Amino acid sequence: MPEVRLLRRYEVSNKLRIATYIVSFILGVILFILVEIAYGADFNDILFKLFIKPITSYEDLKVTLRYFIPVGITSLGLLITYRAGIYSIGAEGQLVLGSIFVAWVAYSFASLEKPISIVMALLAGVLGGVMWALIPGVLKGFLNVNEVLTTLMLNFVAYSLTDYLIYGPWRSPKSFNFPLTEPLNESYIIPTYMGVSIIGIAIMISLIVIINVIIKYTSIGYEIRAYGYNPAAAYAAGISPRKVALLTFILSGALAGLAGALQLTTVHYRLGPKPWSVSESLGYTSIIAAWLSRLEPLAILPASMLLAMLINGGLNIKASLGQPEGIVNLMNGIILITLVATEFVLNYRVVIKLR
């Protein structure tokens, strides 16, 4: 019997880290291909529709990018709270509130002209996200209420609030009483260039750079990281848990709200007919993107790109290959679980001794 020993790794080089991700990703894809072969599909077709078409066909690339932007911005915000050891899953609700605030501004100040209208809309989105994030932030900072519960539950409150608005006061009189709001005025719609929201991508990339600097090179970033490593030690060193909780929630809420504003102003233009029809549940997808990035701001780019590709690839599997929803769920499950599971290799060194 060979003896297998596991040794804890304390430092992992970036090279090994990246290599592990690539290998585990390929492993996940192979496992999924096995599933597809068992299902009776042609795996060349699958690989093409899943990984090549989403970035090579221009029509497909547009779809990939449309998910890339909100996932990137929202996961960047979540990353900040996770760096502080605060496990917010409330980006979904903050995103929804951002879109509600934008809609409110757009309906209340319908006569504003571009570019003021756009700036107002984006600020309103940020404000909505921040306000929704401050509820768990204050509860956490002042009363030490568990943020996992509060953020999760507030997501459903945000859905219900949307429902109230689209079934109630904001229901469009022209919609035959269906639950829809009026579409936004032309002045509140952010233009795209050849179907791609250049503004959205520019905002996302500059935010990634800014957050990277804040986290790594400022005293605020230091406090956030220190609190995340060891709250007790950080407290002893004079770092205020209150400040960390409020700050991280404000930042992540601002980013999620901004993503909500972009969703409404570049993609959907109106609320309804389902409470998640603006958020598209991307607030939850962003949690996965944040953890896949290993809480490294620059790695948000590949992580959210991967998830955007998987969303688009999933649609390809259903629409282009005519496969059922179950296959798509299997694909997401297998590929993401393999990616997370191989984390093990980064924490332990496997030593096999032949005796």
Place this chain on the structure above:
Amino acid sequence: MSARNQTPLIAVLVVLIIVAGVGGYLAGSSAAPTKTVTTTVTQSATVTMTKTVTTTVTVTPQPKKLKAAWVYVGPIGDYGWSHAHDVARRYVEQLFRDWLVTGYVESVEEPKVYDVIKKLIDEGYEVIFTTSFGFMDGTLKAAKEYPNVIFFHCSGYKRWDNMGTYFADLYQLYYLNGLMAGALTKSGKVGYVAAHPIPEVIRHINAFALGVKEVNPSAKVYVVWIHAWYDPPKARAAAESLIAQGVDVLAFTEDSPTVVEVAQEYTSRGKPVYAFAHYSPMLKYGPDAVVSGQLVRWEAIYADILAKIYSGAYNTTNLRNVDYWWLLSEGAVDLGADFGVPINPKFIPVLKNITVTERITGEKMSVYDVVMLRLNQMKDPRPAFDPFCAVSEPILTQDGKVLVRPGQCLTHDDLWNMMVFVDNVVGSIPAG
């Protein structure tokens, strides 16, 4: 570091392999790929539709094949809305097998419909049916972008040169169900488990209540909203709460047989509660409890649309005013607990024994005869009856206002906008 640390590594590998294997096996065995023509369709639920497809490619090639795709909001196995559309898709695929090729996409989240349509067009589909109200904006956007593709959107109101709309409405059947419910209730309390407060559902509740009132003027219809199209646990809770209030007959709008199952459970426990099936044949879920129900035959509409597209009567420029609003007289819907079973035979003697006064002629006849009379009146190509026509007395709303004056009928737009309850409904329409 000891040997026990092997466990995680091995566990992870084993779990992954099992997941892959089992998943592949299940996926492979549960759902057949749509493109294979020789697959035998063996779903027992849809007896009238299933025909073993043994056709190989016909030797004399047709000059033109038409590729049509369906986009569903739910899984095809939901046993409600999406299932009914898919039954119809398989039916027309078989009916027009010489020239029609079909495909479908299930469980499409409403905001993603535009992305999905683009992919279908990329695959060469020329006709696209989108079957959820929430698909409306995305379908219209695609219709404007792809003027050479024909679109049909189910349940919406926006049309374009190359985008028509269609709907098969059930209100006449709810009315017929209401007649039976009013006759069968002993407590005078009839329940309705309702999905979302939109005009379609409100129209159905009102039609049902008008039926109840016609045979049982003192009975009330109690409404509970579950705010979901598909939510078996909530539907169960709603049904049970209605029964706890003394309701003994239930109708509903929800895409599962849950309410029927609840009724069957109570009935077999010796506390009879009766129910009306919704959308799909549900007799087998409640053989002692299902009285009748509403059935849909989307294939009537799909066959008409596709034949007209194939013949060239519909093209990419003339759909702006094409709106199907098909009812009993067009054969798009039907009365029944199951196909071919308009009324559960167990309840026929009961309904034949209850005598009421037919309100138009004043004649005394059994409830069974009234139901059949009305069914035939509404099946007529020029329907001689409509539940939303007031005959001698006005139809009143909950707060006593006149909804329909004697001798008048509601128009299509009135029905589409309906946001008030008639006077024997108990409950309110939330928000708005």
